Amino acid sequence: MRIAIVTDSTAYLNKEEYEQDNVYFVPLSVIFKNEVYKEEVDITSNEFFEKVRDCEQLPTSSQPTVGDLTTLYQELQDDYDAIISIHLSGRISGTFQNAYSVANSIEGITIYPYDSELAGAGQAFLVRAAMKLAKEEQSINVIIDELDKIKKELEIYFIVDDLTNLIKGGRLSRAAGGVATALKIKPVLTFRAGEIVAYDKIRTKKKALRKIEALLEESVMNKDYPIVATIVHAYCEEEAQVFKEHLEAKFPTVRFTSSFLGPVVGVHTGEGAIGMSWTKDIH
DSSP states (O other), rough: OOEEEEEEEEOOOOOHTTTTEEEEEOOEEETTEEEEEEEETTOOOOHHHHHTTOSSSSEEEEEEHHHHHHHHHHTTTTTTEEEEESSSOOOTTTTTHHHHHHHTTTSSSSSEEOOOOHHHHHHHHHHHHHHHHTTTTTEEEEEHHHHHHHHHHHHEEEEOOHHHHHHHHSSOOOHHHHHHHHTTOOOOEEEETEEEEEEEEOOSHHHHHHHHHHHHHHHHOOOOEEEEEEEEESSOHHHHHHHHHHHHHHOOSSSSEEOOOHHHHHHHOOOEEEEEEEOOOOO
16 A cells, blocks of 8 residues: 655654655745745745844744645545645644545545644654655554554653743643743743643753753663654754754763754744654664
8 A cells, every 4th residue: 555644844854854755745834914934835944033033023823724735635646545644733733623624525545634742853753653654565554553652652842932922822821831931930841632731840941951851861761662862943053953962972872863943833932942852763
């Protein structure tokens, strides 16, 4: 069975991964007043953050339309028997719901929408696993089961410089965010059941990064499988690289990679966000 893997732009895969012959994506968009930019297509991450610096009004984000998804799925009908469509958390975006709606209306190819309950590097881990297993000609059931296992083991933590955008956009509760903002602390954030929640309340960014490091150390000590970890950043590449090099020296058994938070996620995290996600390495 020929299986295509579809995701959306918030997985922030690298160029080489997007060029693989069995992976496709639909872009989400950012909107500056009346100007709409599809991320990974019309605007890069760096261009976005530079543009935000010059704007008085913060941009907004928009999910792919039913039409965008329908067009892509129909284009894949001639070359594939099935599609696994992996998207950012349905609790923070309507992208998964749109994929689900389209999947039930298209004939000629079977579509399996999958809610990653994550975004960014966490979502990307699932996409990469699905790509690998599809190339190995594993069945749909085997791939979905493996995605569930990886998601269960996956850890994701991040820090933002300013919680305002997350609160305004409804991605973080006003109760959790308001307390952190009032106390001027840097909470370590994570995903739980598809929602962004505060994991721990810490005073400084430096200490918050140490907390994430300690959580990784706990996994390295307690897990009986190899770990792959991705450090992500929102337009603070140098800081992320220093963090990555420190971790590589401390955890030689972990395979580290780097990624970024692009325009759509960056709308909510703001510039300067940094974090890490890790899971079982099936590379």
